[in-house]
Each structure stands twice: as structure tokens, then as C-alpha cells.
Amino acid sequence: MEASSYAGLISMHRKTSTPRAVHLATALTLLALSSVTCQAEPSDAIPSGCGQIVLVTASDWNAPTGTLRRLSRSNPNGSWSAVGDPMPVLIGEHGLGWALGLRSIPGGLSPRKREGDRRSPAGVFYLTAVYCHEKLDRIRMPLLPITAATEAIDDPNSRYYNRIVDRRDIAHPDWRSSERMARISDYALCIAVGLNPSRQPGGGSCVFLHRWRGQRPGTAGCTALRDPDLLTLARWLDPAQKPVLIQAPREAAGFLPASLHF
Numbered sequence: 001m002e003a004s005s006y007a008g009l010i011s012m013h014r015k016t017s018t019p020r021a022v023h024l025a026t027a028l029t030l031l032a033l034s035s036v037t038c039q040a041e042p043s044d045a046i047p048s049g050c051g052q053i054v055l056v057t058a059s060d061w062n063a064p065t066g067t068l069r070r071l072s073r074s075n076p077n078g079s080w081s082a083v084g085d086p087m088p089v090l091i092g093e094h095g096l097g098w099a100l101g102l103r104s105i106p107g108g109l110s111p112r113k114r115e116g117d118r119r120s121p122a123g124v125f126y127l128t129a130v131y132c133h134e135k136l137d138r139i140r141m142p143l144l145p146i147t148a149a150t151e152a153i154d155d156p157n158s159r160y161y162n163r164i165v166d167r168r169d170i171a172h173p174d175w176r177s178s179e180r181m182a183r184i185s186d187y188a189l190c191i192a193v194g195l196n197p198s199r200q201p202g203g204g205s206c207v208f209l210h211r212w213r214g215q216r217p218g219t220a221g222c223t224a225l226r227d228p229d230l231l232t233l234a235r236w237l238d239p240a241q242k243p244v245l246i247q248a249p250r251e252a253a254g255f256l257p258a259s260l261h262f
Contacts (some may be wrong), residue, residue: 151178
């Protein structure tokens with residue numbers, strides 16, 4: 001599947017959503033690295049026109065923690081520069097697994113993300129919107145309020161799988177599993193990740209960059225940041241820069257362009 005432009009994804013997002021229902025579907029495919037069977041130049045991992053990267057690296061596939069760096073460039077042919085200080089992050093309790101994003105999933109022995117496996121997605125993904133319990137200022141990304149009816153559908157058998165919906169808009173809910181986002185304090189501020197855009201059943205759903213509060217062994221599959229870092233990140237993201245999230249263990253991140261080796 002060929003990737004759509006970022007502007008096209010936002011346009012599609014608005015056309016397919018009701019005023020109170022927002023879909024997480026984004027037409028992307030996953031990172032292909034020269035260390036696996038898919039053949040692609042490392043530079044192909046970064047979409048044309050992307051000016052902001054959120055780069056998360058972990059020590060290995062099973063590590064539940066990592067480091068987030070913000071990178072920017074002034075033009076499509078420019079070099080990448082670090083923005084601010086690195087930020088600690090908590091990732092999936094079981095580490096990382098390749099997931100559907102910018103390109104097809106590579107072959108090989110590396111883990112592949114599945115629904116409920118408590119792994120965060122590895123690959124390249126557009127960041128599409130900011131969700132919040134309360135209105136925030138200085139946010140440039142699409143800002144979407146979380147209400148008592150906002151649900152993230154994670155039932156692979158549902159036709160609404162991997163979507164954020166307003167339950168009041170659904171005449172006949174068909175899911176057995178979902179997250180009511182207003183009840184989850186981690187989601188008071190969160191950034192949506194364009195995972196599994198074709199909504200393949202079991203391929204992973206409703207992943208966010210969200211709050212990291214308290215002591216825990218890892219997340220259920222999201223990436224968590226401390227409150228000040230999360231707010232800084234949310235305010236830094238600019239949809240005009242077509243921001244992407246890149247997540248990988250260091251052994252895979254080493255195949256990214258040299259300009260991304262931080």
C-alpha cells in the first residue's frame with residue numbers, strides 16, 4: 001500500500017468522522033530496514049515533507065523503557081538537529097514489536113505486535129491529533145476533547161476496531177472491549193499514533209503517547225512521558241511539518257540514516 005500525504009490523511013480523517021467521532025485510521029505503512037528481508041533505503045523510512053521526528057529508542061526488543069528525542073529540519077533536504085533535551089519514556093511492559101505503519105511489516109525473527117501483547121509498536125507512524133480532558137492552549141495539532149462518551153475500540157471483531165468513537169453516535173455497538181477514555185487519567189493528555197491504518201484485526205489498536213504517572217513495569221502498548229515532557233511535546237508538534245513517530249530498539253535504529261544517529 002502506498003502512503004497518502006499527511007494533508008490527505010487529515011482531510012480523509014475529517015470527512016469520515018461525525019462531529020463527535022474520530023477515526024484513528026491513517027493510510028500509512030511500516031519502516032523497512034536493511035537488516036530484515038524487506039529491501040529499502042533507510043532514507044525511505046521518512047515521509048517526504050516531514051520536518052519533525054519523535055524518535056524513541058530502547059536498548060533491546062524486550063526493554064520496557066527508552067529515550068525520546070525531538071528532531072527537526074528546516075527543509076526536505078536539510079540535516080536533522082536535536083531539539084531540547086532527551087526525555088525518558090516508559091514503553092510496553094514486554095518491549096517493542098513491529099507494527100503496521102509506514103511500510104509493510106518486515107520478515108525475520110523480530111517480534112511482531114499483536115493486540116493485547118503489551119508491546120509498543122516499532123516502525124514509523126504519523127502523529128495525527130491531540131486528545132485531552134480539558135482544553136489546552138498553544139496546541140497546533142488537531143485538538144479533540146475527551147468526553148464521557150469517548151471510547152477507544154480494541155475489540156478485533158468489531159467493525160469499529162482501532163477507532164476512537166463517540167458512543168452516542170453508534171446505534172448498535174458491536175464491541176466487547178473498549179477503553180472509556182474519560183475514566184483513564186493517563187489519557188488526560190495524549191497524542192494519537194497512526195498505527196494499523198488498514199485496521200487489520202489483531203494488528204494493534206488505539207495507541208497513544210500519554211501520561212506516565214506512578215510506578216509500573218510498563219504500559220499496555222503505548223509510550224508514556226512525564227507530564228511536563230508530554231506537554232512540551234504536544235506544544236512542539238506542528239501539523240504543517242507532518243510529524244512522525246519512529247520507535248525501534250537500538251539494533252534496528254542503527255539502520256536509520258546517519259543524520260538520525262543521536
